Amino acid sequence: MEPFPACQTSGQWTAHQSTSALAVYYKSLALKDVPGPFVTRYSKIPLLYQTITLNRTRYIHDLHQKYGPLVRLAPDEISLNHPPSVGPIYNYEKTHFYNAFEAYGAKNMFSTPDRAHHSGRRKHLGGEYTKQYMLKPENLTVIYDRVRQMVNNIVPDEPKDVFYLFNYLAQDVISGFFFGNQNGSHLLQGQDTEVFDAWHMRRQTFHWWAELPNFTKMLHSTGIANLIPGWADATKGEEIINDMTHKWMDNCDQEKAHLLTKLNQTGMSREEISAEVMDHMGAGHETTGTTLTFMIDHLSKNPAQQKKLHKELMTVDLNDFNAVDKLPYLHGVVLETLRLYSSIPASEPRIVPDGGVTLLDKFIPPHTVISAQPYSMHRQEEYFDRCLDFIPERWLEPTAKAKTAWMAFGKGTRGCIGQNIAMVTIKVAVSHLYKTFESMKPAVLSEKEDMDFKDYYMITPKNDTCTVVFRKAD
Template sequence: MLAFDLPSHQVLSWLPVALIALYVVEILSRTFFGPLRRVPGPWATLLSSLPLRYQAIKARKVFWVHELHQKYGPVVRISPSEIDVADIEAFSEIHKIGSPFLKSPWYVMFRGAVNCFTCSDPKIHGRKRKTLARPFSKTSLRGNWEAVVVNLAKQTVAKMKEEATQGTTDLLKWWTFFATDVTGEVAFGEAFGLVESGQKPKYILDLESVNRARALRAEVAPLYNVLKTCTFGYFDPLGQADRNIERMSFDIMRNARLRQLPKANIISGVLNESDPEDRFSEREALLEAIMLVVAGSGTTAITLTYLCWAVMFNPAYQKRLEEELASVGQDFGDAQLEALPFLNAVVQETLRLYGAAPGGLPRTSPKGGCRLAGFYIPEGLTINTQAFSLHRDPLTYNDPLEFRPERYLDGKMDGKAVFAPFGSGSRTCLGIHLAYMELRLAAATFFRECAGVKLADVTTPESMEIVQYFLIAPKAQRCLVALR
């Protein structure tokens, strides 16, 4: 008998030893030869992405990464193939125009389809953005949709006042209705009717639930894909939900076109472009419409909610803002509001601390690797630059955790910091001017019409603690206020 020709029971007895040996070799290999072994971070992140995924599922990912920065410095390893960078120069290099740092596959994994937001190919993105950017310019927005935003803001505040006669009103609920109706008007030419009805239709409920689940799927993609494969595609709840949402979105888009609404809207614009190269197919328009509704509703609603809460939590700021707003005429417009120093400082400070999507903006390191903040990063790895940490840099901001709008007065912060609540570079959010318009007009309408509004007793710093999956939200999932 040859030495290696062992009986089967002896082979089985050695199997656990072999598996343990392989595991030890893997640990040693990652510890001493892993591509990010020289980047500081917890030892466990050399071996596995589980610590990162665990924090994401707990809705604490941005907090955990920020704590790592406080312990290890501006560049930290958060998984065997992923880092986060909180360095101003590195951020500028990663997100500059023409950057070789392309969007990582996470974006398509998150959305499940390619649109202007998820697209990583610069040429495809450039074509899509060129077509979509025109209607999102400040001039176009003020000419076509400012009156719509003003009217919806007035209707929303009126509904808040009506609800508050019963005791309190929920700002998060009503600002969500407001922002979603605005995106309906801009995308399709008519609102979804949330402000009027005070309820969310099935389409919006499905969209919200799917996006919460999609954020989790992006964090546990390997497990999700294994279950999908092992069940021959039977386990794919998000895939089926996406198909249902696309079907409902197509119906909304088709009905809007059949009615030939007189108002301009984004979808009709991209479908009717005069230049064939810029014109979108129905499928492209559909995916962009879904993106607009998702990106333009929850984000603005969350930021508006935190803006109102932060101002009311500081009575001196509330008094100052209400006095400034009293100085403008009754029929104010966005251009007038843009000239108000304190209102705009409040908006900026809210976006700094409570931007709705403060996560990592994942990019892929370019071919040949790169050097960032003194560390060499091999090609093909994921590089995050979470705004949550950049906006809380104590080297840039005095008392970075405090809500202090005055820091943005008199040009004190000009050019001194990374400010990226809407991303940066050529991938800056298309809806940035629409978001600013909504924030200014809605906040101004609220604090003029509801001067002296107070936080309800149950609305506390604890109830407003941030939880974060993809977007942030108050832990209580509401923000109750009482009107005089």
Template sequence: MISFFVLLLAVGVVALISSAFYKSLALKDVPGPLITRFTKIPLLYQTINLNRTRYIHELHRKYGPLVRLAPNEISLNHPPSVGPIYNYEKTHFYNAFEAYGAKNMFSTPDRARHSSRRKLLGGEYTKAYMLRPENLTVINDRVRQMLKNISEINHVDVFYLFNYMAQDVISGFFFGDQNGSHLLQGHDIEVFDAWHMRRETFHWFAELPKLTNFLYSSGIASLLPSWRDAAAAEQFINDMTHKWMDRCDPEKSHLLTKLLKSDLSREQISAEVMDHMGAGHETTGTTLTFMVDHLSKNPEQQTKLHEELKNVDLDDFAAVDKLPYLHGVVLETLRLYSSIPASEPRIVPASGVTLLDRFIPASTVISAQPYSMHRQEEYFERNLEFVPERWNEPTASAKTAWMAFGKGTRGCIGQNIAMVTIKVAISHLYKTYETSKPTVLPASENMDFKDYYMITPVNDTCSVVFRKVEHGEKC
């Protein structure tokens, strides 16, 4: 019996080595560390340790625009070639975004089903729909509440402030102005903590789903405090999502009404809502956090923004939207502090593809990452500097390389609500206040980022001092 198991183990090892060797030959012309020809372990290690994006960036700096990450996985950092690959089908990585045992638009792998779901929701995410009075009312109400919270205390942890505001906006958009979350008013704030506890196991579900599911089903995961907390947080978010859904008038709850009138099951609707709630607040909240932190450290750029906003009617969003310096500040923040800087993998189709004179065979996992695309000097002069003016008349190459909202037919459906919310928030904030960093920073503050696919500052905190600008005062 023992010899049988030894033989079985030996056969398994040989099969794994043979598979790795075969894949290695198929991608033999793609440069990268020698070990990546045989195993994915280095990439998994960096991913689990929240360093994947920077690790891949360093590989590109060393090996060039096409890099092997694993026996069957490559990364591309060549802007003209990136667009088409984001029309390929998604990998199992996106199963980590499922909820209630159902797929949502983002996690649906094949293009046809995704297209059908996107058509159902796409009309309500257009910019024209965002600018309807009832939708601008949701955004403006939440931003005014945010300003009220600031006026009550001038030293603020903006990481929480902006995430609360963004959660309240996206839930108001889904469920109607009076429904959904009211974190800025101190209600349901536990859901925000739950979102962040849930992150602890994300990469495990995304990269090692079978092992992770086994650890949970066997009870082993319950012995790990962070994993136990992540599971409890998932259940709390599920329950809260249903609570929001069930207290809404199905005829007057904005986007939820559209879903309820479709042929989707309750589980599919719930999975869709939960995904939009998470993506909608984490990305916008992170962008605002890094933007205000940067402006608070760069008063000369902040002054330019104050001057531009001084004579603008903030109730006229069309006028706010056209402000060139504000627009440049937003795009530069999204370039250098992309809320999702990491790679989003796709699968090379059956015909294969030729990239940079190398043939990439079918089934190869391929991706690009905004973090690296946005830091190429060839496409962005003074690439590591925050230069809002570059977007006054952006070059064609800059437009090609910029991918803060993704590329292709599966680019971020929520980019319009994100841009409108950010511009409304920043215009109100900097017409009312000037900001600076505390003289003595809290010991816990570190504005480097944790790479949870969607990034956050280390220790989830960012302190800013607000000083009200009196009417007529020069900032």
């Protein structure tokens, strides 16, 4: 986290060097008018505890429920839950939190802290992530081929773990875009499935690297990390993912026009390209896979909404994506899923720039860490009537307030670059499922299944499983 180097003198902020105790004192003094638990004026320990125990998002949401739209999380960290004020803060610089997304010792587009370097990275791939690019026939083919493979994995009237099914689909789609339609992963065909397990092994130490990087490095360098349950598995998972990423890159036809070819033309080093590829592989499958999992779980418990979706899908040719894309109820189901089951519901921290900023009549000094979280933004009655209810119809004619508060793909100039491929993949998958099948939960659920979420920044069902039964639709 950025050091807090200043104290206030006659309204101006000047450099201030001090001991750790004095630094904490000045941080506390600067944010004394921001409400929050008393202990957060002097310590980050409560926030760290909630983060590492996978409860950060709900903890922050509870604080907003108690203290209002601006809340102090730590001596130099605040959370904002006021939609009209959120947009600008996501143009601020990123914090060290994003170093946890680095790979191969190199930064990628997502972990690049400053906007200038991020823009340089984004221009290399931005064109390939536009909706116009996604809708090219050769690119739609990647998605349609994988979705058909997904449907072929379904045996009617038999329980199916859709958590794995949808994550396999999403991994195969994003790798198909990066490496070409015949290259990359083929998890839906039973190949390379160990890489999916590796992603989940790796995430066990994510928050430690994000929040306590120096301490975590020390635990690894001394060998203590190998004695902590799950940490050796996390290291092994990292090795598997690194090896698999290089395998896909090396097996790819470099002359074909796909995303890896574009990266190879940038002059970046192999390590930088590998870091970029690995980040897109992880983000591209976990987000889409999670969204589909929670969506189908919800629909399987709500047959009336499912039937309405099926009726709408019967009016279109599934191979005509432009027609599928315009279906209003399908679109509402997707947006409502992203609202209530955002795959990244957690806060993404930024740093208040020099000069500070005034928010809700309170001055926030420079170098304060600030964030907002979709989980809380999407659960405000003022912006979403019956905010806890799943109502696809609210998106048929969304209110201006709803549009302001919705941030499933982030805000500002660094919003999710992959939102178009995610939306296209989700719509193609859901349209194929619910024109062909109806779904329901098994009569007897596994004791392991729990659709509460684990808060690894990107969420998953608590025990990484979600079982559904598909039957041929009438």
